[in-house]
Amino acid sequence: MILPDEHAQITPSTKEETPRCPHCDGELNDLKFKEFSGKGRSVYLLFCPHCRKVLKIFDA
Numbered sequence: 001m002i003l004p005d006e007h008a009q010i011t012p013s014t015k016e017e018t019p020r021c022p023h024c025d026g027e028l029n030d031l032k033f034k035e036f037s038g039k040g041r042s043v044y045l046l047f048c049p050h051c052r053k054v055l056k057i058f059d060a
């Protein structure tokens, strides 16, 4: 993931600035996640609601 440097400002997007999926170019107004759990551990996949490609994987 690309993070801004310490001097960069982070501002909320306007209504016209909807993020897009890098795979299908669909507008990301919502994100979906799926949880996988086992052995006392959970992993979440964050995916695009349009093409269902995985955008990020994280542990909880």
Ligand SMILES: [Zn+2]
Residues within 6 Å of the ligand: 021, 022, 023, 024, 025, 026, 048, 049, 050, 051, 052, 053
């Ligand atoms: Zn997509």
